[in-house]
Amino acid sequence: MAERHTIPARKGLALRVKKGQRYKVVNTHGTQIVDHWAFNADDIKEFMSMEHCRVAIDKLSPAIGDAMVTNKRRPIITLLEDTSPGVHDTLVAACDIHRYRQLGAKDYHDNCTDNLSNAMKAAGLTVPETPCPFNLFQNTQYVPGKGIQYLPTVSKPGQYVVFRAEMDAVVVFSACPQDMLPVNSGAPTEAHVETM
Amino acid sequence: MAKGKLIEIPARQGKAAFVKKGQKIKVINTHGTQVVDTWAFNADDLREFMSMEHVRVWIGRYRAKKGDALITNKRRPILKWIEDSSPGVHDTMMAACDRYRYQLLGCKTYHRNCNDNLWEAMIEAGYHISETPSPLNLWQNTPVESAGKIGQYPTVSKKGDYVLFRAEMDLVMAFSACPQDIMPINSKSPKSAHFMVA
Numbered sequence: 540m541a542e543r544h545t546i547p548a549r550k551g552l553a554l555r556v557k558k559g560q561r562y563k564v565v566n567t568h569g570t571q572i573v574d575h576w577a578f579n580a581d582d583i584k585e586f587m588s589m590e591h592c593r594v595a596i597d598k599l600s601p602a603i604g605d606a607m608v609t610n611k612r613r614p615i616i617t618l619l620e621d622t623s624p625g626v627h628d629t630l631v632a633a634c635d636i637h638r639y640r641q642l643g644a645k646d647y648h649d650n651c652t653d654n655l656s657n658a659m660k661a662a663g664l665t666v667p668e669t670p671c672p673f674n675l676f677q678n679t680q681y682v683p684g685k686g687i688q689y690l691p692t693v694s695k696p697g698q699y700v701v702f703r704a705e706m707d708a709v710v711v712f713s714a715c716p717q718d719m720l721p722v723n724s725g726a727p728t729e730a731h732v733e734t735m
Numbered sequence: 736m737a738k739g740k741l742i743e744i745p746a747r748q749g750k751a752a753f754v755k756k757g758q759k760i761k762v763i764n765t766h767g768t769q770v771v772d773t774w775a776f777n778a779d780d781l782r783e784f785m786s787m788e789h790v791r792v793w794i795g796r797y798r799a800k801k802g803d804a805l806i807t808n809k810r811r812p813i814l815k816w817i818e819d820s821s822p823g824v825h826d827t828m829m830a831a832c833d834r835y836r837y838q839l840l841g842c843k844t845y846h847r848n849c850n851d852n853l854w855e856a857m858i859e860a861g862y863h864i865s866e867t868p869s870p871l872n873l874w875q876n877t878p879v880e881s882a883g884k885i886g887q888y889p890t891v892s893k894k895g896d897y898v899l900f901r902a903e904m905d906l907v908m909a910f911s912a913c914p915q916d917i918m919p920i921n922s923k924s925p926k927s928a929h930f931m932v933a
Contacts (some may be wrong), residue, residue, distance in 0.1 A: 577770070584743045588830065589788070590787070590828065590829060590830035590869040591830045593797040593828055593829060593830075593885060594829055594836070594885075595886060597885050598882070598883045598884050599828075599879060599883035599885065610830070610867075611835050612833070612835035612839060613835075614790055630788065630791055630828065631788060631791065631792055632786065632789045632792055632808075635810070635855055637809050637810040638792075638810060641810060645791075656854075659905060667866070667867045668865070669808070671869070672876060676801055680794070681797055683774030686794075687791065687796065687797070688797055706878035
């Protein structure tokens with residue numbers, strides 16, 4: 540039976556999934572980036588690692604059927620389906636309090652790094668470090684002469700990606716609270732995860 | 736820079752050294768064909784370190800080069816890249832090689848690797864780290880090609896090419912002369928490299 544979970548706007552969510560289980564990440568409003576992490580449920584120090592994934596898949600971003608691997612180079616999730624135009628990012632760090640201070644925030648600003656750590660805490664776990672996230676729907680393009688451009692998403696409301704867990708895992712999501720750059724069209728929203 | 740002592744990074748091995756804020760670090764591709772995985776840790780807090788995923792955001796590019804400030808996971812400059820005598824082909828996107836990589840490439844017995852070289856070098860220098868940051872892979876020629884494909888090729892640097900950094904805080908630098916001899920990135924013949932702090 541499918542279970543629908545909300546990733547609240549600007550916040551995080553951690554879920555346990557069993558090996559073989561599928562989950563769907565839905566860009567409910569279309570404009571939202573979802574930072575995504577996955578940890579081995581039996582050894583939290585093993586986790587999905589972007590710098591290892593890029594070597595495993597020989598490219599910057601996975602295609603349908605590609606497995607994302609851990610820092611021990613073992614498949615942890617496989618991308619099964621993507622109804623969006625397939626624009627995602629593996630290269631940009633999770634936002635953090637330091638990033639928002641540099642962008643001019645004077646007070647605390649919600650951020651994906653703290654969302655990860657708080658979501659893990661809520662699941663009774665302590666995050667060992669902040670791995671570079673798989674930034675679902677994030678449209679950061681390198682434009683020669685202009686550098687990395689932070690652009691609004693190209694996905695539409697309701698578009699989604701489906702993953703299959705390749706081991707028992709804790710999967711974590713953050714509805715990115717970035718509202719000082721246009722990556723979430725200036726208005727962070729909620730998103731949803733359906734476990735199947 | 737002032738003349739410092741030339742320190743060898745032995746072929747297939749690592750080496751680490753403390754560097755004071757303001758000092759310069761010269762890394763030399765002695766044989767020209769060698770990739771040198773490079774890390775920098777805040778000497779006062781080893782959990783703060785040069786982080787490639789943060790560097791890319793800071794510099795607005797996927798490839799770091801001369802003139803760039805290289806930042807930590809707290810988004811503070813840790814190194815300033817001052818000189819580069821090579822054609823400027825370096826990598827920020829690939830993980831350090833590790834035992835798992837070599838197992839996947841078919842090795843049946845232990846193969847030296849940059850991940851273990853980092854940990855060994857740090858222990859030898861008296862520091863205990865808690866994680867392996869993604870390294871700055873000096874001279875590694877792994878460009879992004881069409882459709883986001885990543886290629887793996889021999890270096891384009893010459894014998895004696897060097898890069899020069901300035902330390903922006905007290906830090907510990909670690910290097911690994913990459914032992915990769917299955918893929919062509921070190922021309923299948925891992926060699927030593929050298930560095931100097933002054």
